[in-house]
Amino acid sequence: MGVDNSRRALAVVFVIVFVDLLGFGILIPVIPLYALSFGATEFVGSLLIASYSAMQFLAAPFLGRLSDTRGRRPVLLLSLTGSVLAWTLFGLAGSLAVLFFARMLAGAMGGNIATAQAYIADVTPPEERARGLGLLGAAFGLGFIFGPAMGGFFASDAVVTAAQSVFPAWLPATEFSLPSFAAAAITASNLVAAYFLLPESRPPEARGESRAEERESRVAELLAALRTPALGTLVVAFFLVSFAFSALESQFIFLTNEQYGYGATENALLLTYFGVVIAVVQGGLIGPLTDRYGEYRVAIAGAAIQVFTLAAVPFAPKIGSYLPAVGPLLPVGPTLPAAIVALALVVTPLAFGNAITNVSLNTLVSRSATADDQGGAFGLTQSAGSLARTFGPALAGLLYTGVDFWAPFVLGGALMIPIVALLLRLDASLLVGQGESRDAESVD
Template sequence: MSVDSSRRALAVVFVIVFVDLLGFGILIPVIPLYALSFGATEFVGSLLIASYSAMQFVAAPFLGRLSDARGRRPVLLLSLTGSVLAWTMFGLAGSLAVLFAARMLAGAMGGNIATAQAYIADVTPPEDRARGLGLLGAAFGLGFIFGPALGGFFASEFAVAAAGSVFPAWLPATEFSLPSFAAAAITGANLVAAYFLLPESRPPEARAASREADGESRLAELADALRTRGLGTLVVSFFLVSFAFSALESQFIFLTNDQYGYGATENAVLLTYFGVVIAVVQGGLIGPLTDRYGEYRIAIVGAAIQVFTLAAVPFAPLLGEYLPSVGPLLPVGPTLPAAVVALAFVVTPLAFGNAVTNVSLNTLVSRSAAADEQGGAFGLTQSAGSLARTFGPALAGLLYTAVDFWAPFVLGGALMIPIVVLLARLDVSLLSGAGETTPAETPE
């Protein structure tokens, strides 16, 4: 693939992932309340949220291997089609059971991220892979920035009333159904664009070789890679990063509500700021940083930063006692209390550390797998992340209520310590094409 063709393909994949995450993000503020509207308890609503990651865990390796054998393009088109169906079912759901079925189907189709990562590995040389995967991370960040805002708009009284005036009688127009239909429509437009604009990245001969390979032998090959080529260390690290960070994602709003009295609007501003930092780092800074220091060092530094910043989040008000308040950032606006300034002081490096760690780990995973194993390797890491996001929030919520508000955040920081140790002991020479000078590694 030529340089121009590679850039066009990267741009198309960026848009596909961004729009896919935009559709997903629209429903973030809707899902818990939607479950409660059917009489579900908060615990059942949490299970509804977790069901997405659980199905993503099951489906990601299958979709990754399928993309190795059949091509990236058909798998991406299939997953987008399934997402349109899932979000439509979500809007039409007349029972909690249908809601769960739609959410689980959406999670299974959400396993396409591994295929998108493999697509980028196909069209980028090893030295540019971190930059390409960083763009994918930026698409994630932007999707989560704009998605919830759109969800809030479509759930507003104005939007619901406008839709109700034009929808036929059989089509519900509620604060829950309208965001679901909007997600389906956006994903449907994404499907049409991908059908016409997305080229296949995997050569026919490579797909044929993957189809001829025995399924069990390919699984055995990946298992062998886990033991001998450093992939095992990377997958464990990816799991721990996702598990630790899920503590922040699931408990942050509870924390800010308890400590600052913040509601949905204030938290939306904080989360948007967090997403902007991640998008800027992954979309612009990760390439130059990797060129200068290499993925290996960046991954270790990012994990080390999170050891301290994750654990510091619940103690930001104490730090705020030593910081001044900040006047209005705009000509008209509120003064930022010192505790909020301290919180921003903590979450900014936290967002930076998380952004560089995720991209660097994904890049190292790509380098650890052969060309015909990219989809399977990314599927494995995607499954590890999904499994972590399935069980991590449950444990974090238990610690928050049964121990104290600081417990899940301190645990998250502590879980970053073994990541630093594992990566420091990783023999990077075992990763094909690592191509960077590293300190002396300790044999595993």
């Protein structure tokens, strides 16, 4: 594939992943409240959230292997088709069972991220691969910023009222169905664009079952990498960070709905603000911070910040009682203005801490592996993150309903303490790769 064709293919994959994540992000402020509308408890709603990551974890290796033998393009088209079906069913769901089925189907189709990563590896030379994968990360970030904002728009009273006036009687037009149909429509347009614009990156002669032995050796390399002291420590830390933060993500909307009376639109504004803070930190502040202090110290600082901010989220109304009522922070009429201000004061440093922790941990993971093991190392962190986002929401929902509303958030903050301890004990001399000397000095 020539340079121009390679860049074109990379741009198309970027758009595909961005639009795919946009469709996913639209439903983030909707899913918990959608489950409650069917009479589900917060625990069952948390299981609905977790079901996506569980199916994504199970499906990603299968779709990756299928793309090795059948080509990347068919797998990406298949997954987009499945996503259109899943989000359509999500909007039409007349029961909690259908809601779970649609969510799990969407999760299975979401395993196409591994195929997108493989596509980028196909069309980029080794020296350009980091840039290509970085674009994939940017697509993730943008999708999670604009998606919730669009979800809030389609769930707004004005849009719902307008849709009810034009939709036929058999087609539901609610604050839950409209974001689902919007996600399906966006993904359908993505499918059409991919069908006409996305070339195959894997030539026929490179496909086939002969890659089975290579896959087995890859698994052996991953297991060996997990036994590496520095990498093993970082993977555990990454798992705990993802686990703790998934408790916030899964229960935050339940919390704001219960304490502030917020629906999908108001929560969409909060989630969009959260995403913008993360994007600003990762896009502009993380570089100067790591240049001055090193990834090691920045990761520890980010985890330490989250110890307190995660635990403080459910107590924002109490904190707000000590603040003057300065008026609404958001133009949606919150009933507790001072508590909302307190929530913003908690959420802003929380987003900052999470952003610098994730970037710094990923950089340290990269340094813990040799150039030949980079893919395997990041594969480990992705697997750890998927597992954490599967079990984290389930436990958080159980604590929310079985203990009290504050329990999952306090647990999330408490889980950051062993992360700080693990990083403090990490022998930075075990980190290999460029820049290791600076991190070793940071330990001293």
